[in-house]
Amino acid sequence: MRPAQTVAMDLLPVPYAGQRTLFRFAHRGASGHAPENTLAAIRQALRFGVEGIELDVRLVEGVPVLYHGRRLEERTNGHGYISEAAFENLRSLDAGQGQRIPTLREALDLIDRRCRVNLELKGPGTGKAAVRVIRYYVEQRGWAYTDFLLSSFDQHELLAVRQRLPSVPLGLLLCGLPLDHCAQALKLGAESLHLSVDFIDPAIILDAHAHGLKVHVYTVNDTEDAMRLQAMGVDGIFSDFPERFAAMGIPACA
Ligand code: G3P
Ligand code: MG
Numbered sequence: 001m002r003p004a005q006t007v008a009m010d011l012l013p014v015p016y017a018g019q020r021t022l023f024r025f026a027h028r029g030a031s032g033h034a035p036e037n038t039l040a041a042i043r044q045a046l047r048f049g050v051e052g053i054e055l056d057v058r059l060v061e062g063v064p065v066l067y068h069g070r071r072l073e074e075r076t077n078g079h080g081y082i083s084e085a086a087f088e089n090l091r092s093l094d095a096g097q098g099q100r101i102p103t104l105r106e107a108l109d110l111i112d113r114r115c116r117v118n119l120e121l122k123g124p125g126t127g128k129a130a131v132r133v134i135r136y137y138v139e140q141r142g143w144a145y146t147d148f149l150l151s152s153f154d155q156h157e158l159l160a161v162r163q164r165l166p167s168v169p170l171g172l173l174l175c176g177l178p179l180d181h182c183a184q185a186l187k188l189g190a191e192s193l194h195l196s197v198d199f200i201d202p203a204i205i206l207d208a209h210a211h212g213l214k215v216h217v218y219t220v221n222d223t224e225d226a227m228r229l230q231a232m233g234v235d236g237i238f239s240d241f242p243e244r245f246a247a248m249g250i251p252a253c254a
Contacts, residue, residue: 037075053111053117063087108133
């Protein structure tokens with residue numbers, strides 16, 4: 001439960017950089033530099049030496065693919081709901097700069113354990129489908145469960161994962177701040193809370209840490225924000241421009 005006394009983020013004293021390191025997740029790949037959730041964005045993130053990459057997972061004809069929105073108009077030259085698209089048709093679309101919508105497996109093959117992978121589950125069935133893929137990469141391809149971090153705003157999808165894979169790390173995504181955010185995360189056996197930068201203050205971080213939970217904050221593209229978050233003890237940030245915070249990061253795959 002959120003303590004009654006909190007300090008607003010803009011009331012913090014001058015932050016001290018470098019005291020703690022920040023784990024940098026490239027948000028939708030390095031999406032400030034290449035079309036989001038594409039192999040080009042992943043490649044750019046890897047070039048930046050990020051510690052992690054966050055990717056949005058949706059299901060198309062049972063195949064996990066990377067895409068943020070519900071509708072294809074959001075980021076492609078296609079039309080309609082992605083959940084109703086035919087897989088072959090989807091693959092012919094332009095997701096920006098000639099990139100196509102990648103499958104989750106294409107993304108994991110490219111990443112090849114060079115950093116942690118945060119899969120954000122978007123839509124019904126994505127948890128179960130992600131479990132199948134993760135099992136394959138752990139059992140057949142030498143990955144570890146801890147190379148992954150599965151997060152979602154949808155607790156039903158997280159529960160579906162937890163019931164099938166007790167050892168894969170989970171992160172509870174929230175867009176606001178419910179009274180019992182820590183309890184919700186602990187109930188799912190999550191290792192982290194993924195909170196919006198709009199709802200962060202020092203007491204939230206202290207409280208989460210007291211409950212044994214890490215806090216990763218989205219979406220942070222501003223260096224002053226990052227320094228303040230770092231000063232508060234935030235564990236990680238999601239950024240479209242992760243290279244801006246290189247000095248605040250930790251060595252890749254440490
Ligand atoms: O996972 C952090 C962030 O990506 C959640 O929101 O809408 O950007 O997927 P969204
Ligand atoms: Mg996301």
